Amino acid sequence: MNAVLKENLSHFAVTIIGKDRPGIVADTAEVLYRLGCNVEDSSSTMLGGEYAMILIVSHVKPFSKKTLEAEFATKFSGGGLSFFIRNLKVDEVQYQEPMGELCLVSVYGSDKPGIVYRVTRELADRQVNITDLNTKLIGSPAEPVYVLILEAALPEGMSVEEVTQLFAGLKQELKVEISVRLITPVAL
Amino acid sequence: MSVRPIVLYPDPILKTPAAAVERIDAAVTELLTDLVDTMLAGPGSVGVAAPQIGVGLKVCVVDVSKSRNGKDNNHGRLLMVNPEIVARSGAATMREGCMSVPDYTGDVERATDITVRFESPEGRQEISASGFEAVAIQHEIDHLDGYLFLDRISSLKTGLFRRKNYK
Numbered sequence: 001m002n003a004v005l006k007e008n009l010s011h012f013a014v015t016i017i018g019k020d021r022p023g024i025v026a027d028t029a030e031v032l033y034r035l036g037c038n039v040e041d042s043s044s045t046m047l048g049g050e051y052a053m054i055l056i057v058s059h060v061k062p063f064s065k066k067t068l069e070a071e072f073a074t075k076f077s078g079g080g081l082s083f084f085i086r087n088l089k090v091d092e093v094q095y096q097e098p099m100g101e102l103c104l105v106s107v108y109g110s111d112k113p114g115i116v117y118r119v120t121r122e123l124a125d126r127q128v129n130i131t132d133l134n135t136k137l138i139g140s141p142a143e144p145v146y147v148l149i150l151e152a153a154l155p156e157g158m159s160v161e162e163v164t165q166l167f168a169g170l171k172q173e174l175k176v177e178i179s180v181r182l183i184t185p186v187a188l
Numbered sequence: 189m190s191v192r193p194i195v196l197y198p199d200p201i202l203k204t205p206a207a208a209v210e211r212i213d214a215a216v217t218e219l220l221t222d223l224v225d226t227m228l229a230g231p232g233s234v235g236v237a238a239p240q241i242g243v244g245l246k247v248c249v250v251d252v253s254k255s256r257n258g259k260d261n262n263h264g265r266l267l268m269v270n271p272e273i274v275a276r277s278g279a280a281t282m283r284e285g286c287m288s289v290p291d292y293t294g295d296v297e298r299a300t301d302i303t304v305r306f307e308s309p310e311g312r313q314e315i316s317a318s319g320f321e322a323v324a325i326q327h328e329i330d331h332l333d334g335y336l337f338l339d340r341i342s343s344l345k346t347g348l349f350r351r352k353n354y355k
Binding site for chain 1 (some may be wrong): 234257284328337
C-alpha cells in the first residue's frame with residue numbers, strides 16, 4: 001500500500017477470544033469486510049480450548065469504535081465470544097524494524113512457578129525485545145513439564161553467546177534447559 | 189554492466205517458469221554481469237535470478253563466500269545457466285527473506301546437500317553444495333521455476349504447538 005495513504009488511515013486494535021469452533025475467523029472477517037476495513041496485521045491461535053485473535057485493522061472511511069463494537073455484538077450475539085477494541089494513534093502503528101540479531105530461546109523443564117517471569121526479566125533488564133512468545137504446559141499431571149519458546153531481537157552489538165551466558169546461572173537455579181540459537185533471517 | 193532494479197511481487201514474471209538458454213552468447217554473458225552487479229549492490233544479498241531483474245531466462249548467480257553463514261563452505265562465485273538439481277538429501281529449516289518480497293520472512297525447509305549441474309562461461313559443471321550455499325542455490329533455482337519462498341513456507345513460527353489434541 002502507498003505509504004502516504006497508509007499514514008492517513010485510522011487504526012483499531014481488536015482482540016477476540018472465545019470457545020473454539022469453526023467459523024470464528026470467518027465471522028470476524030465478514031464484519032470487517034462489510035465495514036470496509038483492512039486487516040493489516042494479525043495473529044491468532046488456539047490456546048487451551050479457546051481461540052484467540054489479535055488484529056490491527058485500518059479503515060479509510062473513519063467510523064467510531066462504537067460502530068465496530070455494535071457490529072461485533074450483533075454478529076457474536078450467540079455468545080461465547082468476547083471482544084475488545086482500542087483506537088490506535090498514528091505513532092502506535094509505526095513499526096520499528098529491529099536492528100540487532102534475532103534469536104530463539106527454548107526453555108523447558110519440570111513445571112515450577114516463575115519460569116516465564118525469571119527468563120523474561122533477564123531479557124528485559126538488558127533491553128532484549130521479545131517479538132514472539134509461546135508457552136505450553138505438557139507432560140502428565142504427575143510430572144508436568146513447562147515449555148517456553150520465544151523470539152527476541154537483541155540490542156545492536158549483543159551476541160547469541162552473551163545471551164547464552166546470561167542464562168547459565170538461571171539454568172542451574174531453576175533446573176531447566178535453556179538454549180539460544182540465532183535465527184536472523186537470511187537475505188537471498 | 190549495471191545494477192538493475194529488482195522486480196517485486198506481484199510482477200507476473202516471478203511466477204512464470206523461465207526459458208532455457210540455448211547458448212551462452214554475448215547477451216547471456218552481459219546478463220550474468222548484470223546479475224552479479226545487482227547481487228553485490230543488494231545489502232547482504234547472496235544471489236539473484238534473472239526473473240528478479242525482469243529477464244525470463246534460466247540464469248542465476250550465487251555467492252555466499254562473503255556471508256556469515258556461508259563463508260567457510262562455498263564454491264565462490266557461481267554463474268549458473270540452465271541449472272538443474274540432480275540429487276538432494278537431508279533437510280533443515282532456515283528463515284528466508286527475498287529481495288522480491290520485501291518486509292516478510294518465513295521458515296523454509298530445504299535439502300542440506302545437493303548436486304547441481306549447470307552451464308557457465310567456463311563450460312559444463314557439476315558441483316556438490318551443502319549448508320547455506322545449498323539453500324541459496326535452491327532459492328535461486330526456485331525463481332527460475334516460478335516459485336517464491338512463500339510457496340515453500342514449511343510452518344508457522346508457532347507450529348510446534350499446534351498438534352496437541354485438546355480434550
